[in-house]
Amino acid sequence: MTELTFLPGRTALEAVGLGVRYRRRWALRDCSFRVPAGRVCALVGPNGAGKSTLLSVAAGLRRADAGALSVFDGLPADPDNRPRVAYLAQDKPLYPQFTVADTLRMGRELNPGHWDQARAERLIRQGNLSLHARVGSLSGGQRTRVALALAFGKRPELLLLDEPMGDLDPLVRHEMTAALMTEAAENATTIVLASHVLAELEGVCDYLLLLSGGRVRLAGEVEDLLATHSLVVGRHEEAGEPREFRDHTVVECRVTGRQLTALVRTEEGPLAGRWETSEPSLEDLLLAYLRSPQAPSLLTPSAEPRLGLRRAV
């Protein structure tokens, strides 16, 4: 391959005013965003931010209580969309009495006409797993491998993964991530990867969706989001925020002794004055937004919802 995997004009996921309610509590509230096809998107947020809820709506397992979410410009539960989407839930439900081979056979029977046995078996073999082993006898990491093999065998265009790497040791985590990235490279699969382990995401994801408190805080290309923020360090002894910050959106500003550390948006231009500025890391950016619930949300242009959704609603 010498071509980028993503197609900016095609939409994998698009939400407009999406809300999901559990009894009286809103798990997602007024969420609007777009994920272009072919992206590897990190879905990040603290526990209870609504990540799993969002994935289950995208997988067609839950309905929206307000607004709508579309998958490839259709409804998530649309029969046309079912074969195109694979969803791996956090608890990775598998039948413990089945052998690995039985599990793959189930995948084949449930996905007639678009099952890739070779691709599923390849992932199993890479882990030196026996096809005759019972799923119930496997370790957590091995079960994750079987569950991922089931998802890959379906040849999805959209792969939704809810905390897939949680119980993996570092070596297996590296192997699974490499397998995921190879899947993206070979088939331009759109991958949405929910995680709260930030180290899992750096270098892997090129798109970001940050949720907290059921709302979208950041959405867009990782590169562009990082480039429109500056990490600012300098000496500051007066009360209040420095004057130079007035023309900028300040996400977070902390003063320790004489030292000021801040994360500032710089889409309006660079910061004037004697400040030392640098581009934040993904971790700097995410932590600053999570610590500052009052900071306004930011969507890059490609993450703004388009009008395609109206047809689906």
Added chain:
Amino acid sequence: MVEFRIDRRSGVATYLQIVQQVKQALRLGLLAPGDKLPTAKEVVAATAINPNTVLKAYRELDREGLVEARPGLGTFVRRSLARPGAGADSPLRAELAGWLARARAAGLDREDVAALVASVLEEGFGGAGERG
């Protein structure tokens, strides 16, 4: 062929690490004109990074005229960065090794030497040099 080593904690963008490592391999003669770079899929399978990052690095190298993408075949080295004076057996290297031995004899440790070299580099080439 080269193998990339990605350091996720270095603070250097991943694509830039690939660009720098290709240039380093070109300088040291590990890669020569006509050689094929690993495909994005191969890099991804070994390093578990995003494939678009690899392609971005290759595009940057292409833009600088160091490699070229041949559709359907892969990405190939177009020109070398190896210079006769920078090889492992060059007189300049031997002089530098001699200088280092004198510096150590004068009691300088690794950090002292690094600081001294950095300041002379700064003087000779100016600041804000291209990284890589």
